[in-house]
Amino acid sequence: MPALSSRVNIIKASPIRRIAALLDEARRKEDIISFGGGAPSLPPPQEVLDYMCYLLMEKPRMAVGYTGTRGIPELRELIAEDLKKYWGVDYDPQSEIMITTGGTEGIYATLAATLDEGDEVIILDPTYLGYSEAIKLVGGRVKKVPISVETAYQPDLEEVKKVVTPKTTAFILLSPDNPTGRVVTEEFVKGLVDLAVDHDFWIIFDAAYKHITFGERKQPWPDSYPGARERTITINTFSKEASIPGLRLGYLTGPPEALEAIEKVKQYLTLAPDSLGQFAMVKFYQDGIKDRYLKEVVIPTYKRRRDLMYELIRKELPEAKTALPEGAFYFFVNIEYYLEAMNRNDEEFANRLLYRKGVVVIPGSHFGDMGRGHIRMTFVSEPEERIREGMRRIGAFVFSYL
Numbered sequence: 001m002p003a004l005s006s007r008v009n010i011i012k013a014s015p016i017r018r019i020a021a022l023l024d025e026a027r028r029k030e031d032i033i034s035f036g037g038g039a040p041s042l043p044p045p046q047e048v049l050d051y052m053c054y055l056l057m058e059k060p061r062m063a064v065g066y067t068g069t070r071g072i073p074e075l076r077e078l079i080a081e082d083l084k085k086y087w088g089v090d091y092d093p094q095s096e097i098m099i100t101t102g103g104t105e106g107i108y109a110t111l112a113a114t115l116d117e118g119d120e121v122i123i124l125d126p127t128y129l130g131y132s133e134a135i136k137l138v139g140g141r142v143k144k145v146p147i148s149v150e151t152a153y154q155p156d157l158e159e160v161k162k163v164v165t166p167k168t169t170a171f172i173l174l175s176p177d178n179p180t181g182r183v184v185t186e187e188f189v190k191g192l193v194d195l196a197v198d199h200d201f202w203i204i205f206d207a208a209y210k211h212i213t214f215g216e217r218k219q220p221w222p223d224s225y226p227g228a229r230e231r232t233i234t235i236n237t238f239s240k241e242a243s244i245p246g247l248r249l250g251y252l253t254g255p256p257e258a259l260e261a262i263e264k265v266k267q268y269l270t271l272a273p274d275s276l277g278q279f280a281m282v283k284f285y286q287d288g289i290k291d292r293y294l295k296e297v298v299i300p301t302y303k304r305r306r307d308l309m310y311e312l313i314r315k316e317l318p319e320a321k322t323a324l325p326e327g328a329f330y331f332f333v334n335i336e337y338y339l340e341a342m343n344r345n346d347e348e349f350a351n352r353l354l355y356r357k358g359v360v361v362i363p364g365s366h367f368g369d370m371g372r373g374h375i376r377m378t379f380v381s382e383p384e385e386r387i388r389e390g391m392r393r394i395g396a397f398v399f400s401y402l
């Protein structure tokens with residue numbers, strides 16, 4: 001076989017994708033409870049599904065045809081209205097909004113369009129594992145700022161300042177956060193914007209979970225602070241808020257020149273976003289479907305599951321440390337006390353738990369060095385009775401070692 005590129009040697013395969021594949025395999029055999037992946041377990045709104053069926057039957061050419069690289073204008077207009085309604089910021093649908101093939105394409109195309117070889121990108125540690133390898137793939141270098149449970153996973157601006165250099169090209173802000181569920185404070189966002197202005201770097205704001213908050217606090221929107229607009233690119237996805245991860249649809253907002261550059265990259269990545277998904281999302285925004293779905297179905301369901309899992313973590317793992325997630329889908333739990341007693345690391349813990357009790361959790365070390373000694377557990381992928389059963393199994397597993 002001829003040689004493969006050196007580029008693929010500098011990145012590691014996504015451990016979560018590997019776990020997803022293992023899980024698919026394991027599910028066929030036995031009763032596995034998954035607190036692993038980050039996919040919503042709720043179906044999308046029925047009206048959206050019905051509309052997709054209608055389009056496929058009645059307007060097949062439109063439903064599965066190519067669209068423009070930036071996506072269909074109706075959807076971009078509806079997104080602009082929606083962002084105005086929720087965050088009070090005006091975006092021009094023609095020049096400041098672009099539909100993407102999920103947030104994943106948004107992240108990659110943004111990095112490819114903003115980084116030169118050797119440019120530095122600051123990320124938090126732990127963080128979503130879709131960033132570091134994408135940064136390396138486009139020739140960038142990763143700088144990390146630690147966060148911990150002691151401060152409820154809130155980043156400290158002073159720590160960010162310590163890693164800013166003349167090579168700093170971007171800071172990736174993810175909030176509500178994966179893996180910790182933390183929502184950043186207004187003060188942090190304001191301070192970050194000031195820092196970005198002073199040092200002339202981009203803020204890449206991953207707003208994947210922007211609508212998934214549980215009432216404690218709303219997600220602050222960087223573009224509403226002075227100086228942010230010309231240096232912020234916001235990555236959005238419909239995977240979480242519309243529960244359509246398989247349709248691979250998201251969108252970006254950013255300054256027109258940045259979107260032109262990103263569009264060029266996108267032309268050679270995916271050419272155009274999925275058409276059926278785009279029409280489905282037009283329906284999502286119409287007739288109050290989105291607002292009702294989030295308010296009456298998604299948030300109450302996930303909040304009940306979150307509160308239940310919080311209570312059960314405290315009951316079954318009383319020595320663990322965690323912070324109540326204000327948003328997103330996850331608990332990030334420091335289980336160092338138990339790991340010491342068991343003489344295991346987080347990866348061994350997760351493997352044994354799956355093997356012995358059929359419960360999937362993600363080792364915290366997959367999210368960065370600061371994630372060692374933690375596990376990430378999602379509360380959205382199982383209904384309440386299965387959350388109870390899974391937490392009972394985890395309690396019994398740990399107790400057997402103490």
Ligand SMILES: Cc1ncc(COP(=O)(O)O)c(C=O)c1O
Nearest residue numbers: 038102103104128178208237239
């Ligand atoms: C923080 C974050 N960003 C981006 C993504 C990618 O989402 P998608 O490509 O499905 O839009 C995910 C998926 O889990 C995520 O958690």
